[in-house]
Each structure stands twice: as C-alpha cells, then as structure tokens.
Amino acid sequence: MIDTNANVLLIYTGGTIGMVENPESGALEPFNFSHLRSNMPEIKRLNFNVETYLFDPPFDSSDVSIAIWRHMVNVIEVNYERYDGFVILHGTDTMAYTASVLSFMLENLTKPVILTGSQLPIGKLRTDGKENLITALEIAADKDEKGGAVVPELCIYMQKLLMRGNRTTKVNADHFSAFRSPNYPCLAEAGLDIRYNNSSILQPETELPVRFNYELDRNMVVLKLFPGISREVVRAHLTIPGVRGVVLETYGTGNSPINPWFMELVRDAVERRVVVVNVTQCLYGSVMMHRYENGQRLEKIGVISGHDITTEAALGKLMALFGKGCTPEEVKQLMQYSLRGELTVKG
Numbered sequence: 001m002i003d004t005n006a007n008v009l010l011i012y013t014g015g016t017i018g019m020v021e022n023p024e025s026g027a028l029e030p031f032n033f034s035h036l037r038s039n040m041p042e043i044k045r046l047n048f049n050v051e052t053y054l055f056d057p058p059f060d061s062s063d064v065s066i067a068i069w070r071h072m073v074n075v076i077e078v079n080y081e082r083y084d085g086f087v088i089l090h091g092t093d094t095m096a097y098t099a100s101v102l103s104f105m106l107e108n109l110t111k112p113v114i115l116t117g118s119q120l121p122i123g124k125l126r127t128d129g130k131e132n133l134i135t136a137l138e139i140a141a142d143k144d145e146k147g148g149a150v151v152p153e154l155c156i157y158m159q160k161l162l163m164r165g166n167r168t169t170k171v172n173a174d175h176f177s178a179f180r181s182p183n184y185p186c187l188a189e190a191g192l193d194i195r196y197n198n199s200s201i202l203q204p205e206t207e208l209p210v211r212f213n214y215e216l217d218r219n220m221v222v223l224k225l226f227p228g229i230s231r232e233v234v235r236a237h238l239t240i241p242g243v244r245g246v247v248l249e250t251y252g253t254g255n256s257p258i259n260p261w262f263m264e265l266v267r268d269a270v271e272r273r274v275v276v277v278n279v280t281q282c283l284y285g286s287v288m289m290h291r292y293e294n295g296q297r298l299e300k301i302g303v304i305s306g307h308d309i310t311t312e313a314a315l316g317k318l319m320a321l322f323g324k325g326c327t328p329e330e331v332k333q334l335m336q337y338s339l340r341g342e343l344t345v346k347g
C-alpha cells in the first residue's frame, strides 16, 4: 500500500538512463539531471513526495570507486531519518557490484534502498528507464499494514523484477532484462500490481540500530581459472604484496586442477593467511567441494566454500569484512554464513 505521506529520496549518480548522444563521436555521455527531470514529468504525478540528490558530475558506472560507494552510504546516512526509502539511479554495468558492496556497508536496514537504471537513455522513445524508475519509486514508498517498509532491503529493480541486490549479476549487455538473480527467488514482480514474494524478503532485526560501515579493504583479487592457465599467472595473482582475499572462480561444483604446482601455490597463500574463497564460474548452482576429488583437495588445504554466492557479492563481502577490521580467521568464518541473505548454506 503506497503511503501518500511517504518521502523518497532519489539519488542520481549517472548511467545510461540520463545520458545523451555526443553528436560528434556518437558515444553516450552522462548528462545533467535537469535533462532527466524534463523527460520524466511522471514523477510529479506520483502521490507521494520525491526529492532528489545529485552526484555532480554524474558518471558512467564503469568509473564507480570505493570513494563513490562511501559517498552513497553517506548520503543515505545523512538522510536516513527523513526518508522512507531510497532509489539510486545507477549505470547497469557495475550495478551488481554496487548493490553487493552496499548491502554489506549498510547494516540492519529497515528501509528500502533500490538501485535502478536503464539500457536506453530516458530521452529515447523506446526507453526502459521510465517504467524502471517509476516502479522503483513506488516500491520504495510501499508500506505494510503496520506502517513498516515492505522491502527493507538493498535491491535492484529492472524490467519488472525486484531482486535482492547481492544475489544479482548482469547477464545481458543489450537486452532490457539485463540482470538475473540466479540462486534466489525475486522479491517482487511488477505486472498490473506489484506482487511481493513476502516469504523471501528479509525482515530487519528492529531492536538493532542501523549501521553505516564506511571502511572497505581493496586488497582483493579475483582469479578466474581456465584450462591452460600458467603457473606464472596463478603465482602473480596469489603473491601480490598485501593481498588479503582471493575469489577463486572454479569449475562446476568448485573444482580446480590438482597438479602439484597449483596446489602448492594455493596452499602457500592460505598459509600466509590469505582468505581464498571458492566461487563457481557457473551462473546457477553451488560450490560443493566434497563432490569430486579435485574439489576435496582445495577444501583440505584450507580453501573455503562460497556456496552459491556471486563473484560480485564475494568480493564486496571480503572488502567489507576486512574493512571492518576482522581477522582472516573471522573472515573465513563469516564468509560461510549468510549475513545479508547473500548465500544459501546447505546442511
């Protein structure tokens, strides 16, 4: 039920939704918010209050950085009491990374924070941006019978689907349906009405205060295995000075080669207290290291399972946990628990 007294803060960071074509180069470039607003008179027709915060200058999301993530968290912290929900307009290219890391930077959320954007600029007749933006705003303003937020989570809304942010990944460069939540059901679907999947939505621990965590540790590596990968490449990744966490993208249910040089390099990293998290390269399904000998070897030398977590969420979680000052042993433990619904731990 839309609360007509609701206040929603629309945070414009950039992305295709607000871009215009440079007449000389033909490339899409970020443009200012007045352009977006003049193409979205519909916002004024919503029966609740929408105010805006602008990132100036707006940016292509390929330029997102730790400093920008902190800025986003700060905008939410400063405005948390005044608003019932937040919508962040963001480019789609790195939206799943931003959604994942913000879900760990924002702790004990009681209000919706919804990222959305579009694949076609808002000025184009066939834009997907209008529906994405209007529905995201409506979800951000939606309340249950007790007056609490219907979706007190960090989400992505795109093309009729509301997804838990840290479960998403961008799967399509040119379709309007650019995102998937492969291992977790969608939180809502928009048709004639918005149908919420209430049993899948996280309920906040209302007795715990909301916390805004700003510190992220950037000393992380994503190492994607491929047949024929050389010892030099693996060694170079695992011995980068200062590296603290590795997202090891393995095959299938969490398998890697078992040749001695590979195992030795990984064991050596683990012995140096580098946290190595096993994440499958498959879009769907989970790591189960006990299933094959190759996976078992990784488990034995101290690689930990990422279960069905995405690479984006594993990376954001490692950055946030080390950023909070956790020891490698604590990080190892916490990586195997669901903190924000980012993974499914099977018994």
Ligand code: ASP
Pocket (backbone or CB within 6 Å): 014, 015, 016, 017, 059, 060, 061, 062, 090, 091, 092, 093, 094, 117, 118, 119
């Ligand atoms: N390059 C754009 C961005 O991520 C693409 C988009 O918004 O869809 O900012």
